[in-house]
Amino acid sequence: MDRIYDVIIIGAGPAGLAAGSYAGRARLDTLIIEKEKDGGQIVITAEIENYPGGIEGETGPSLIERMSKQASGFGAGKVYDTIVDVELEGEVKKLIGKKGEYYAKTVIIASGAFPRPIGCSGEKELVGKGVSYCATCDGAFFEDMNIFVMGGGDAAVEEALYLTKFGRKVTIIHRRNELRAAKSIQEKAFANPKIEFMWDSVIVDLKGDGILESMVVQNTKTGEITEIQAPEEDGTFGVFVFIGFVPQADLFVGKVDMENGYILTDDDMKTNIPGVFAAGDVRKKSLRQVVTAAADGAIAAVQANRFIEGI
Ligand code: NAP
Numbered sequence: 001m002d003r004i005y006d007v008i009i010i011g012a013g014p015a016g017l018a019a020g021s022y023a024g025r026a027r028l029d030t031l032i033i034e035k036e037k038d039g040g041q042i043v044i045t046a047e048i049e050n051y052p053g054g055i056e057g058e059t060g061p062s063l064i065e066r067m068s069k070q071a072s073g074f075g076a077g078k079v080y081d082t083i084v085d086v087e088l089e090g091e092v093k094k095l096i097g098k099k100g101e102y103y104a105k106t107v108i109i110a111s112g113a114f115p116r117p118i119g120c121s122g123e124k125e126l127v128g129k130g131v132s133y134c135a136t137c138d139g140a141f142f143e144d145m146n147i148f149v150m151g152g153g154d155a156a157v158e159e160a161l162y163l164t165k166f167g168r169k170v171t172i173i174h175r176r177n178e179l180r181a182a183k184s185i186q187e188k189a190f191a192n193p194k195i196e197f198m199w200d201s202v203i204v205d206l207k208g209d210g211i212l213e214s215m216v217v218q219n220t221k222t223g224e225i226t227e228i229q230a231p232e233e234d235g236t237f238g239v240f241v242f243i244g245f246v247p248q249a250d251l252f253v254g255k256v257d258m259e260n261g262y263i264l265t266d267d268d269m270k271t272n273i274p275g276v277f278a279a280g281d282v283r284k285k286s287l288r289q290v291v292t293a294a295a296d297g298a299i300a301a302v303q304a305n306r307f308i309e310g311i
Helices: 014-025 040-044 060-073 135-142 154-163 183-191 290-310
Strands: 004-010 030-034 077-080 083-087 093-097 101-109 113-115 146-150 169-173 195-198 201-207 214-219 225-229 238-241 245-247 276-278
Touching: 004 014, 004 093, 004 290, 014 030, 014 040, 014 060, 014 101, 014 290, 030 101, 040 060, 040 113, 040 135, 060 077, 101 290, 135 146, 135 154, 135 238, 146 154, 146 201, 154 169, 154 183, 154 238, 169 201, 276 290
Parallel strands: 004 030, 004 101, 030 077, 101 276, 146 169, 146 238, 169 195
Antiparallel strands: 083 093, 093 101, 113 245, 201 214, 214 225
């Protein structure tokens, strides 16, 4: 058997990086495994306004860069690999990646969540060709064009505000006639002359040959169908989807207790399996924010340390 880490953290978002900092600082032999790129959902966030003590103009990528440096500064190692299977029972946990196998006394699952797709026809084919889940990444492609944002939560309304920097007009399409977003965010949107609303509506079809050219919107109350075409001079328009998130926890189905796809933990981030913890958006909780993800990560790392000391 190869090296046995004290703790392996799955995911390098705010929860995983905070866990990495705390575990490294506790001098635990720590490895963070990330499948793609550090940061999780937060790297697709343009502005972070509410992280305590955050600096003005803080963006997702800037905060994550500092969190990553901090974790490695405390000695947490990192590899980029996709975990495809896990064996969590027993004193030594085994994680099987595409590139190798990893062993640890404790595991912190911080694999986060991914944006929920609309699930309508044409969506998959037109991702990156008019359809996007990331305003920071793709907003600039729609300079002086029409932009539509689907959703009514904090993410949709905040990102719609950000997209007014680029779009000629930004229309929020929401399935009800009342936003879910925090009142302070709503106020900014209602006061912005570039933002319009399509209430009681959902996108049911996205059409285009290689690029988004039109979409079909349905009224949720009357069933009425409206087809929206790209203005001829633009040839396309942007659709940004912010309708919540789906936990990335398929790997753990049948291995740890879950509810509606989220991992169940107690207040100490402990799952039902000894030595296995979960932190951040992947676990069942009431508030999914950077600050709560980071707090979960800290608690999980401290509890992993206690678990090891007790072995
Ligand atoms: P959210 O709060 O779950 O809102 C999702 C929105 O999408 C809701 O308006 C919902 O409509 C709509 N929706 C869900 N499924 C839909 C479907 N199938 N078709 C059409 N519409 C659908 O998600 P979020 O805005 O991504 O936020 C996630 C978490 O991050 C929240 O806790 C939020 O507070 C937090 N967040 C905070 C900030 C901030 O504080 N600055 C920024 C971004 C996110 P209904 O309203 O009808 O349910």
